[in-house]
Amino acid sequence: MAKNLFESEEPKIHLINAVNYLATFLENGYSILVPKEIKKIAVDKVLEHYKLHIDTYNVTVNGIDPYKVYSWLGLYLYEEALEHNNSEVSDAILKATIICMNRALHEEGRTLPKFYLKKIFNMVKSDFNGKTSLGIRKNGLYLTFRSASLCSFVTSDIEIESESDYDAKGE
Amino acid sequence: MSISINKEELYTIDDLNDSLTKIDSNNASIHYTNQKTPDDVVNHMPYNTGIFFSSTSDDEFLKKSIQKDIEFANSVF
Numbered sequence: 172m173a174k175n176l177f178e179s180e181e182p183k184i185h186l187i188n189a190v191n192y193l194a195t196f197l198e199n200g201y202s203i204l205v206p207k208e209i210k211k212i213a214v215d216k217v218l219e220h221y222k223l224h225i226d227t228y229n230v231t232v233n234g235i236d237p238y239k240v241y242s243w244l245g246l247y248l249y250e251e252a253l254e255h256n257n258s259e260v261s262d263a264i265l266k267a268t269i270i271c272m273n274r275a276l277h278e279e280g281r282t283l284p285k286f287y288l289k290k291i292f293n294m295v296k297s298d299f300n301g302k303t304s305l306g307i308r309k310n311g312l313y314l315t316f317r318s319a320s321l322c323s324f325v326t327s328d329i330e331i332e333s334e335s336d337y338d339a340k341g342e
Numbered sequence: 343m344s345i346s347i348n349k350e351e352l353y354t355i356d357d358l359n360d361s362l363t364k365i366d367s368n369n370a371s372i373h374y375t376n377q378k379t380p381d382d383v384v385n386h387m388p389y390n391t392g393i394f395f396s397s398t399s400d401d402e403f404l405k406k407s408i409q410k411d412i413e414f415a416n417s418v419f
Contacts, residue, residue, distance in 0.1 A: 176374045177362050183355060185387050188395045190353045195404065199345045200412040210353045215361050222370045225385060231375045234387035270415045278394040285418045292419070320388060
């Protein structure tokens, strides 16, 4: 019988703490309180989408992916705020989400440049302000950070002359 | 700036267990699977990031980290 991911404590702690990290950030950084009832609905939605995603893409699961959690959680809250016509709150939620995703990436020893974090913010917003052909929405947002997390360095096949070679030629 | 933690509104293990009970009864559980081939698409918590999130159970650690991230956010946006 297949083992439930949440049979062990660690994925539960990771998920709970990730949710509370974003919520505490929102309260302290932007004076936005996400009531517990909203958090509960949001996590239900995240888990629902998580299951759909892993079944659709045949994903092997052995832990909670913080980038999925933040993207889908953050965008749920973002869309709820937009529906209540509160663009200041929705913008703050999106900024906090992106910063939390970058925090998760930072702990892996990586980061995205500030100009790119701003661009990501604008590209998510495009989906909600009439520029859908230019937007990335919640799956693009997740992929952006997940790709940064997974990328590795390789050696180029192109041979490049070193600076010392140029010096020797007197160029 | 001092960071405060709103204990009453924190999402808890009981809240998560309620959600998990609902998804289990809808047959929508997320199952743990071992990687079978190097080409499998693997969903996981990166090791150091996992340590970070576990550490945020400590209030002082959480507050320091949030403070840093608020300062960082203000420098970005």
